[in-house]
Amino acid sequence: MDLRGFHMxxxxxxxxxxxxxxxxxxxxxxxxxxxxxxxxSQPGVTGAQALEPEAPPASDRLEFRMPVEVVQATLxxxxxxxxxxxxxxxxxxxxEFKVQPDRVKVKDAQDRELFKIKSKLKGWELEDAxxxxxxxxxxxxxxxxxEDGAExxxxxxxxxxxxxxxEDAQGRELTRAEAGSGxxxxxxxxxxxxxxxxxxxxxxxxxxxxxxxxDPLAQAALVVFALEVR
Numbered sequence: 001m002d003l004r005g006f007h008m009x010x011x012x013x014x015x016x017x018x019x020x021x022x023x024x025x026x027x028x029x030x031x032x033x034x035x036x037x038x039x040x041s042q043p044g045v046t047g048a049q050a051l052e053p054e055a056p057p058a059s060d061r062l063e064f065r066m067p068v069e070v071v072q073a074t075l076x077x078x079x080x081x082x083x084x085x086x087x088x089x090x091x092x093x094x095x096e097f098k099v100q101p102d103r104v105k106v107k108d109a110q111d112r113e114l115f116k117i118k119s120k121l122k123g124w125e126l127e128d129a130x131x132x133x134x135x136x137x138x139x140x141x142x143x144x145x146x147e148d149g150a151e152x153x154x155x156x157x158x159x160x161x162x163x164x165x166x167e168d169a170q171g172r173e174l175t176r177a178e179a180g181s182g183x184x185x186x187x188x189x190x191x192x193x194x195x196x197x198x199x200x201x202x203x204x205x206x207x208x209x210x211x212x213x214x215d216p217l218a219q220a221a222l223v224v225f226a227l228e229v230r
Contacts, residue, residue: 126218142159159204
């Protein structure tokens with residue numbers, strides 16, 4: 001190759017090299033990127049954990065005290081929306097309550113079925129293990145009218161004065177449930193404190209724990225029914 005040909009080849013190489021260098025420079029000098037914001041998560045907390053909402057206030061333990069100083073029974077959630085356990089004042093197991101969409105089933109500590117509380121079109125019914133109806137409750141003037149298995153009225157629950165009053169069939173007051181801070185207080189007709197349910201503030205739910213002439217296990221199951229089903 002003569003000298004003239006060598007110079008022409010070198011010039012072609014230079015013409016090809018210049019665009020490549022310009023593209024390389026443009027890629028290295030792009031628009032400035034925004035600085036990353038400082039991390040705000042606490043040490044040891046992953047991103048998934050940080051996005052989870054805080055758990056609601058604990059309400060998985062209810063204490064029934066009568067008199068106020070003495071624990072008679074304790075209700076505890078074992079599976080939210082599915083299962084509750086009842087224990088006595090010495091924490092010995094008494095019953096288990098299985099929650100279904102329209103009912104609560106009651107079994108004793110030996111896993112024997114005792115009762116069922118079933119939701120009805122108007123109110124609910126309490127049955128024994130054989131299916132015999134023991135109680136029926138129907139809405140009545142903002143409260144409830146409770147009948148026995150023979151459909152004889154024996155109690156009423158009436159909303160009054162910001163709380164709920166439990167009366168007998170003749171309208172005589174038996175007890176009054178009043179909302180407190182994290183508890184429901186029961187007073188007798190003379191206004192004296194006689195019992196308390198700790199762990200809830202809804203007297204319309206707690207009142208079932210005082211239903212007269214009713215098995216204590218069924219009373220506690222009615223509380224669970226009022227919380228989970230009704």
